[in-house]
Amino acid sequence: MLLAGQIAIVTGASRGIGRGIALQLGSAGATVYITGRKPTESLNSKVGLSGLEETAAEITRRGGKGIAKYVDHQNMEEVKNFFEIVEKDQNGQLDILVNNAYQGVTAIADNIGTPFYETDPYIWDTINNVGLRNHYFCTVYASRLMAARNQGLIVNVSSGGGLQYIFNVAYGVGKQALDRLSADCAVELMKKNVCVVSLWPGAVRTELADKKFKIDDREPSSDVINAMVFANGETVEYPGKAIVSLATDSKRMKKSGKILITEDLGDEYEFVDIDGKKPPNLRSVSFILQHFGWKTTASLIPNWVKIPGWAIWAGTSRL
Numbered sequence: 001m002l003l004a005g006q007i008a009i010v011t012g013a014s015r016g017i018g019r020g021i022a023l024q025l026g027s028a029g030a031t032v033y034i035t036g037r038k039p040t041e042s043l044n045s046k047v048g049l050s051g052l053e054e055t056a057a058e059i060t061r062r063g064g065k066g067i068a069k070y071v072d073h074q075n076m077e078e079v080k081n082f083f084e085i086v087e088k089d090q091n092g093q094l095d096i097l098v099n100n101a102y103q104g105v106t107a108i109a110d111n112i113g114t115p116f117y118e119t120d121p122y123i124w125d126t127i128n129n130v131g132l133r134n135h136y137f138c139t140v141y142a143s144r145l146m147a148a149r150n151q152g153l154i155v156n157v158s159s160g161g162g163l164q165y166i167f168n169v170a171y172g173v174g175k176q177a178l179d180r181l182s183a184d185c186a187v188e189l190m191k192k193n194v195c196v197v198s199l200w201p202g203a204v205r206t207e208l209a210d211k212k213f214k215i216d217d218r219e220p221s222s223d224v225i226n227a228m229v230f231a232n233g234e235t236v237e238y239p240g241k242a243i244v245s246l247a248t249d250s251k252r253m254k255k256s257g258k259i260l261i262t263e264d265l266g267d268e269y270e271f272v273d274i275d276g277k278k279p280p281n282l283r284s285v286s287f288i289l290q291h292f293g294w295k296t297t298a299s300l301i302p303n304w305v306k307i308p309g310w311a312i313w314a315g316t317s318r319l
Contacts, residue, residue: 001029001063002248007090009033011073011138012101012130014051017157017201017236021098022055024240026064028247033086034059035101038070073101073134083141093149096247097142100157103130104174108167116169128174135178139185139196147192153247154189156182157239158198158259179259186257195256199242202263202279203233234279238262245269 008025012018013034022034036052052068059066071082086094104127111119135156146152161167162176179198186196242265246252249269263281272278 001027002244003064003095004029006030006095006247007033007086007093008096008098009035009086009094009138009142010098010100011035011071011134013055015055017239018098018100019051019055020236020238021100021157021240021243022059022066023062024237024244025096025098025247026059026066027062028244029064030096031065031067031090032056032059033067033069033082035069035071035073035082037072073130073138074103076134076137079134079137080141083138083145087145092145094142094145095152096243097138097146097152097154098157098243099135099138099155101130101134103127104171108171111168114168119168123168124170127168127170128177132174132177132181136181139181143185143189143192143194146194147189150193152192152194153243153252154182154185154194154196155243155246156196156198157201158182159200182259183257190253190256193253195246195252197246197255197257198259199239200259200261201234201239202261202281234262235273235275238266238273238279241271241273242266242269245271 003025006029008022008030010018010022010025010032011034013022013032014036018034018036022032025032034052034055036050039050050068052070056066056068069082069085072078104123107123107126111123139154139156142152142154146154156178158178159175161172161174162179165172182196182198189196239262242260242262245265245268246255246260249255261281263279266272266278267281
């Protein structure tokens with residue numbers, strides 16, 4: 001297996017993208033530590049295994065080794081203790097860290113359309129404590145292990161939310177800061193042969209997206225549009241395929257510090273999604289037009305027609 005003998009950590013892997021990434025790392029033969037919040041006792045008694053434990057079991061069934069650890073990523077002492085456990089158990093070896101844990105989804109959904117000055121300012125902590133501060137702490141602890149062995153891969157699961165305003169102020173600032181975290185850590189880790197990147201998935205068919213976005217003509221047009229976009233989006237395991245490809249690329253240091261889009265990596269490394277499909281690229285003109293509701297126009301443009309990366313950045317310049 002491609003990653004046999006390698007040790008990986010995926011934070012926030014009970015469900016969604018984190019779960020999909022962990023499963024793909026396990027399918028490639030890695031030992032994968034996965035973290036998530038401990039479920040309430042009453043919930044555990046009703047459903048048996050937690051989502052985190054189920055994910056760990058599936059990793060093992062696929063040929064890797066899944067190790068579930070309950071970690072509250074709001075508590076930095078728990079985070080520190082977790083990395084100390086990994087260091088002790090694996091004799092200091094850590095090959096891959098995927099920072100994916102996130103807490104702000106509910107707060108974002110509950111406050112869409114409300115100006116930041118009318119929102120409780122503590123929404124900043126809800127969105128950026130686990131989604132940014134925790135990523136920094138995890139990156140510090142992981143880098144100490146990786147730098148000592150002169151190798152490693154750190155992936156920060158991010159999004160295009162830092163390019164232009166979306167959802168709310170705290171979200172956009174946090175995402176741009178996360179991308180800067182990747183870029184600046186890469187500078188200092190370059191001499192240690194540790195690759196650090198931001199990964200932007202496209203529209204991902206997570207459990208939450210499948211539940212929220214159902215194509216129904218009775219729903220508001222924006223929800224119908226979103227439903228169509230997500231219906232053609234990537235599965236939760238597609239980002240995992242991208243990370244496995246990065247982890248096995250002997251020239252990955254050339255990508256360190258960069259923002260990488262999952263579909264671009266799919267083109268480069270020639271892999272498709274687990275359903276056999278090739279998801280639309282975030283830079284695809286047809287995908288962008290469809291997102292804005294111009295379905296007919298989008299259908300006339302081939303998926304391979306993309307906006308260059310430099311044009312996206314130039315269009316969002318603050319200078």
